[in-house]
Amino acid sequence: MEYLAYGAFFLTVAMTYSIICLGLNVQWGQTGLFNVGVAAFVGVGAYTSALLTTPETAERVGGFGLPIAVGWIGAALVSAAVSFLVGALTIRMRADYLAITTFGIAIALQLCFQNLEPLTGGVFGVGFIPRAFAGVQGDAILFNLLNLALAGALVLAIYLLLEHLMRAPWGRVLRAVREDETAAQSLGKNPTALRLQAFVLGGGIMGLAGGVQAHFVGFIAPANYLPMMTFQVWAMLIVGGSGNNRGAILGAVLVWAIWALSGSLISEVFPADQQARAASLQIVIIGVMLCLILLWRPQGLLPERASVSKHLGNRHDT
């Protein structure tokens, strides 16, 4: 029974990562935009949703006590707005300027989470975020299963929406822009606008994921949104297969499993006083895995169906 509860808990977290990964897939897989600030966009969503839905408190501005669904919508919108600002500044420039700027905004927002105490609760973050199905919280299994169902449903909904979008003219033009900008331009498409739309859509989805995570866990703190998270999500997408939405979901579950397993393995193997230090090995494993995949199977486990994008360096004609 305990396993069932844990399994549901594990999968729910994996589902929230899947959502982030789907968002990243819109930006990278479909559009070729390298976002090194994923954690910040997730964090913005989490804080927004927390601010909107927590009951009013004396120490902080807000809570507005709004329903969770409103929090989620707000999370997606605010994160999309931040994405818009970052994208509008850099998408026109050389590709790695977007990487550097998103890396920068992650650091800046991390500082905001820490320092804007009246809004974010400082380093201690925000607690008592309302949870979905709080009524059955006493029954761990039921609570976790219901949350899993909700998260799973969200993943499915976003997956279907994205698949629909990618098959629609918008998605096809987007890929055309990614593969051959000049050709797409000569057909009268505006690559900058399209890229920006994709970046904002992806950012919004990440923000939503942040909201979902926040309400599932019940509290948030700046330390949840470190560059480590960005890195995990990237590993998930690259392992699963960039450009493929099912790959994004598979990668999220798989890498999260590797993460959890290597974590428990380390806690078995290393003595208690060495565990904090040994935990850094988990990151080494994921980092090496990311590099190996880029070297040996850049298309990931589930390659993009139509054509593997050119920028991976290995061309395959399918």
Place this chain on the structure above:
Amino acid sequence: MNPQAIIDGLIAGSTIGLGAIGLTLTYSILRFANFTHGDFLAWGAYLTLTVSGFLGGLLAGLGAGAPLAPFSFGWGLPVALPAGVAVTILLTLGLDRVLFGQLRQRGADAIIIVMASFGASMALRSLLEFIYSSEPQYFTRELQIAQKIGLGMRATPDQLLTIAMTALLVVLLHIVVTRTPTGRAMRAVSENPSLAGVYGVDVDHVIRVTWIIGAGLACVAGVMSGLLVQIRPYMGFDLLLPLFAAAILGGIGSIPGAMIGGLIIGLAEAFTVQLIGAEWRAAVAFVVLVLVLLVRPAGLFGRAA
């Protein structure tokens, strides 16, 4: 306003500038934004610390372990530095051989190489944490008293040494790049690598030289930062955004630009700490970066794209 911020800014800016020079060189010659560069600083500091700890024991045995007045460190550190530089260079050349070089050869897009550098950076940093733990470490336990240097500013001998050392290295490097055949070849490769091959330049050799310069400066910058502040696994990662901001502010590929960019960021950080508060220091580089991208994306000395 307290003039002390000026000297504080110049000291911090020296480290940033030295790091940014290496970054801007790899950026312009290898054509990718290298996220592992910050970690080269940290690895350089730790490697030098390891060697100097070893030497320190040895020298103490020989009765030569005492600090070199007026500085806070003994012979161990200056003797260990070249060894640290050498090992840091080996580390970067090794990383290029197994990772970046492989991707380059396959003709992978620059952005894939950027991503690989991001993954490698995480792994390198965590490996440091595993080997040395996250406990801060120091080159010396000696305390130094800041002395008056005029105009209401104070600095320690160690701090003045780092500024002098930076100035020396930058002038040397500038001469190498503008006056020597190697420097010419580097500028040629940064403009057009395939044409450089046609001219008879061995591009792989130029790439190796670039890594050697970048890694060497990164190690020196890391040691300076470690000497003046402390050595932590995250020290390089925390410097990465200032390094990028300085390189872009100076104009990618420009050595004087990177140095001046570094000094500007150092000064901006020092004044922010004084006027707004230390907790916002890390955001300064981001603000500078955004301003540069808004106003002059090619940077101060960059050629317009």
Place this chain on the structure above:
Amino acid sequence: MSALTVTGFKAGYDPDLPIVKGVSFAVDTGEAIAVLGPNGAGKSTLIKAIAGQVACLGGRVMLGGDDITGLRSHDLARRGLGFVPQTDNIFTGLTIRENLQIASELVAKPQRASRIEQMFEMFPDLKSRPSELAGALSGGQRQMLAAARALLTDPPVLMLDEPSAGLSPKLVAQVFETLRRIHASGVTLILVEQNVRAALSLASRALVLVDGELAHEGPTDDLHDGDRLGRLFLGRRAGATAG
């Protein structure tokens, strides 16, 4: 003896899609040949691949008696195979003198300075302002600098990709006059050209490349008749679409 021998040579930008599809020819020492063909035929790809700039996907290239297949550009330059690309053939961010200095690294040290001076004598246009950025030169002057750079090392074989592209008729004449002098001094020339008349005035033999294959090879005397060449250029194309 042949200066350059190419056998069954394939090259292209994608391993699965060769642009040059198996080309064989030989160039004798001291000969000048023209490589002609319609736009997109693969002329540039062919000589870029011989020069080590594009991947060789099969076949063999011999320079004198040495197999140079798949060697990298700087190695080829060192071995005396000179190449002037069609576009972007000088470093615009370096000065004129620096452009020549980089190339002079291939020459024995004591001769470097004098070789550079010789080039300045040969191309007086460059001599007047050696410290100016090469980016400030006009189109014709750029081609002069590119040629000077390639000649500086005294290569036995020199390949040029459309040296007349984008130049006024007067400049074309000037460039070809220079090439004639170079050829007269004993350099083997391989010349890719769109300007058929100019090319034929210099070369004694021509290769016609159509769709990555040799459509014709022979003395240039045959080709002065414009119709013949026109049919060659179009023939393969028409045949390809029909078939």
